[in-house]
Amino acid sequence: MRERILDSENGGVPLTEINTLVIGSGAAGLNAAVQLHRQGVEDVLILTEGLNKGTSINTGSDKQTYYKLSLCGDESDSPKSMARDFFNGGGMHGDLALVEASGSVRAFSHLVQLGVPFPQDAFGQFIGYKTDHDPRRRATSVGPYTSREMCLALIREVKRMQIPVRENLTVVELAVAGEDGGRRAAGAIAVDSEGKFHAFLADNIIFATGGPGGLYEASVYPSVHTGGIGLALLAGAKARNLPDSQYGLASTKFRWNVSGTYMQALPRFISTNREGEDRREFLREYCESPGEMNSLVFLKGYQWPFDPRKINGSSLIDLLVYLETVEKSRRVWLDYRTDPNDLSFAQLSDEAREYLEKSGATQATPLARLQHMNPGAVELYREHGIDLSSEIMEIAVCGQHNNGGLAGNRWYESENISHLFPVGEVNGSHGVYRPGGAALNAGQVGGFRAAEYIAHRHAKPSAGISLLENALRESLCNVFSWREKCRLSPHDWRQECKEFRQRMSRAGAQIRSEKLLRQAVAEAREQWRRLGTEGCRAENAAEWAEVFTTRQLCYAHLVYLEALLFFVASGVGSRGSALTLHETGEPLHRLLGQNWKAKKEDESFREKVLETVFADGDFRHEWIQRRPLPETESWFETDWAVYREGRVYD
Ligand SMILES: Cc1cc2nc3c(=O)[nH]c(=O)nc-3n(C[C@H](O)[C@H](O)[C@H](O)COP(=O)(O)OP(=O)(O)OC[C@H]3O[C@@H](n4cnc5c(N)ncnc54)[C@H](O)[C@@H]3O)c2cc1C
Structure with a gap:
């Protein structure tokens, strides 16, 4: 880690250079940092709003569930069988299902090793129970606060490994550079609680900013958690299955x-x-x-x-x-x-x-x-x-919970921005239905995968400093030019948030219709245009973080609504945790009016994945055929050679 001052048109800004920047300190980000360290990538920094922020450390439920391969009794289980159950939920790529199933034992054992008290019987078997969409008893729990216990154990490990953590920083922009005809992560700009801006130049970014908690008025995400997917969407990252939420x-x-x-x-x-x-x-x-x-x-x-x-x-x-x-x-x-x-x-x-x-x-x-x-x-x-x-x-x-999120490949690298690794809830690996507890498993497995890939493919600087620095300067310019608009703005950020949150809970949540969504998209575009040109004001320096968060959330809500409209107009119908109303649908109840008719699910869409990306000045949505479950030969001698030669990372 190296510190210096980055000169920009708006004066000097403190700059930190790092190999891998982990943004977010929920269960997923913390584990990714630990795994990087274990893989020998020690030039790592965790940047976060706070170790006590985010969903993992602040939430729970009756019996908060962690889903893993069955490790008890004589019930047979296997990565393939678990992957099949993920895959059968629909809308999930087969290779990701196999990766999340295969990584489950490793991720779970790691947590046990760190002292998370998952219950065992007198013989050391990790007993399980059945959760939703679970044909076996793969679920376990440490009680109402499973994800909090995971975070506390991972924080202890981060401290033991002396991985540096910078708290009270909110990332306001991701910097992305053009490289080899594609795009790659270059760093991030963050603001602290005194309104001061900081730049981070990074070869790799693990993006672990959690689910889109700040998008809804009716939300059970902890109130301290807004999520940061809008930052990656603003940077042009491809998203997957955004409409599939719980x-x-x-x-x-x-x-x-x-x-x-x-x-x-x-x-x-x-x-x-x-x-x-x-x-x-x-x-x-x-x-x-x-x-x-x-x-x-x-x-x-x-x-x-x-x-x-x-x-x-x-x-x-x-x-x-x-x-x-x-x-x-x-x-x-x-x-x-x-x-x-x-x-x-x-x-x-x-x-x-x-x-x-x-x-x-x-x-x-x-x-x-x-x-x-x-x-x-x-x-x-x-x-x-x-x-x-x-x-x-x-x-x-x-x-x-959002089953969808950013589109990552099987090493959790963004499909269209290299060196950017979305892990945890911000990564949209799940499909339509997922077993309860699969979110926590996916977040842990993602950290192992991304860390391993970085260690084997991106541990050394892969681009000239000037390429990354120029991208950072450009980002700083964007940030400062919008900040200037905000200084004169008549708009209160709280009102702006209220506006899009109400819109999302009305039109972009569990009850959907093309009519409602068309209107919501038009309103969202107008709000995004207004925010871009007129900004919203900070009453004091500490509020700059809120103002910039409002900006990325407003953009995220627009992208979600655009994807939702496309989804509904495609004729997918009612599925997952959302009902689509349609005039030709089935009446829902004798006492509800004519508008209350549900469109049946067209199950052929379970074989597809919805991708959304901003390109050439507009949003592009596309249903692509999902990748099947891989047929692996699993012949030791040949697979060993592939592994020895590092071809598993190709
Ligand atoms: C009520 C409830 C019950 C749940 N129950 C279950 C369950 O039983 N089983 C299950 O598997 N899942 C469950 N989930 C889902 C699961 O808890 C989450 O998906 C998971 O905890 C997300 O972990 P994460 O590390 O991805 O994100 P988080 O824990 O949300 O962490 C995100 C981190 O990113 C930081 N961050 C965000 N934006 C920025 C920014 N701009 N700058 C700097 N830092 C930023 C945050 O401060 C935080 O540190 C539940 C969720 C809720 C809300």
Whole structure:
């Protein structure tokens, strides 16, 4: 690592030169840095908003899941079998499925080695359970905070290895240079909490900025996490499967999925006007009987993500919450203090009644049932300032995870910007459906792959300093020229964020229609144009990070909406965690109007992958045939030779 001053038209800026810059310190970025070090690439710097920022260290769920190859009992499992299950989710490239399956044991064992307390039995077997889209028992967990435990263990390792970390820095622009007719990463510009700008010249960038948490108004990503995909999109990086995301019910004051026992306790769902008045139980009229309504709420407990295939079942609840909160602009709350009107255990479905009876959860109130089944669930909210015994709790259908993201190859290098390695949630390796816990696995495997490739192919400087430096200067110019516009701007960045977040939750989340999206895209283009020409203002130096984050998020929301419009107009229909409305579709419910008809999924699209890239002045979207699962011969002598000669990196 070398420090100097970079002269630019706007004066000198501190410059750090480094072989590999890791942007982001979530579970994925931290592991990538550790693996680089293990591979002998020691000229590494982690640059981050903060070690306590991002999704991994700030989030969790009832039983936060890590997905890995089965390592217990006599159930057979293999990389190919796990890869097939990833692949069968649709929309995922076969080679990436095999890579994420093959890397699973290595990534998991590494975490165990670092002290993450994944449960074992008395014989050392890593016991597992079944998660969603999982035909075996490959899932494991250390409790509600699996990803936090992973981060804490990885941070200890980063410190032990003395890998330098620069905190309180927000990257505002990626620098990209032209090389050999293509493009390559050159570095990044960041701003600190005092509004000072810093330049980083890097041969390689591991881009681990997480999912697009800052795009939605209704979001269960931690509020400190906005994500940075817009930076790479602004730099022209190719994206994949942006429309495939997961949405579900979550509390909004303290962001947490209300899955599992939160639903099985059968709380009362009420809606109010914006001021919190005019309380109504709104689910009942859409159900034949109180028994049906409460049975659907119960099922929601273990069918957490919104799923258009379950609209006649538990996902009706998400749909009705969306109607209240978005269409009717009301607010929705859970009340654990009193039972839903006319609750009768005798009227529940056999499944719900038997479960509650067997669990001894037949107490007189939802709170008492929740307390009985899962006391920690009540305590968790108390710790975060919500007392379920004395108040109602606001919820919404929230964005939780993006299966899509940037397009990387099987070594996690961007498909169109070399030396840029998106890893973690920002890498769109997943397809339509993925097993619960596959996100954490993918983030770890990505770090191993990228580090190994860098160590074998990019460890030495591969471009002239001047090429990279010129690209950095150009980026600085962009940054400073937009900053000048912002100085005079009448627009408040908070308002700008509110505008695109509301638009995304209305038109770009789990309920989609071509009409809504056309309008949303037009509005998004206008907002992006206005932000580009008029900027938005920082009230003080510390707000420059927010102002620039608003810029990349606004661009990201435009790209997502453009991709969503193309996706819907292509006729993909309802799939994954999103419902597409169409006039020729199936009516959703007798009480919903004519507009509420769902377009069925055209499953042929599961054999394709949607790519989005900005090129020649416009967005280009293209459905490409996905790559099949590789047929590997796995003959030791020949594969060994390929490995020895380094041809695995070709
Ligand atoms: C409520 C919830 C429950 C979940 N449950 C599960 C589960 O059970 N199983 C599972 O597999 N997955 C789950 N996920 C998803 C999983 O937690 C995330 O995909 C994963 O933690 C993302 O890790 P990451 O390292 O990619 O990103 P993050 O942990 O989000 O880290 C991103 C890092 O980048 C930094 N950063 C971002 N932008 C910038 C910038 N401009 N400049 C500098 N730094 C920047 C951030 O500060 C942070 O350090 C869940 C997610 C949520 C929200």
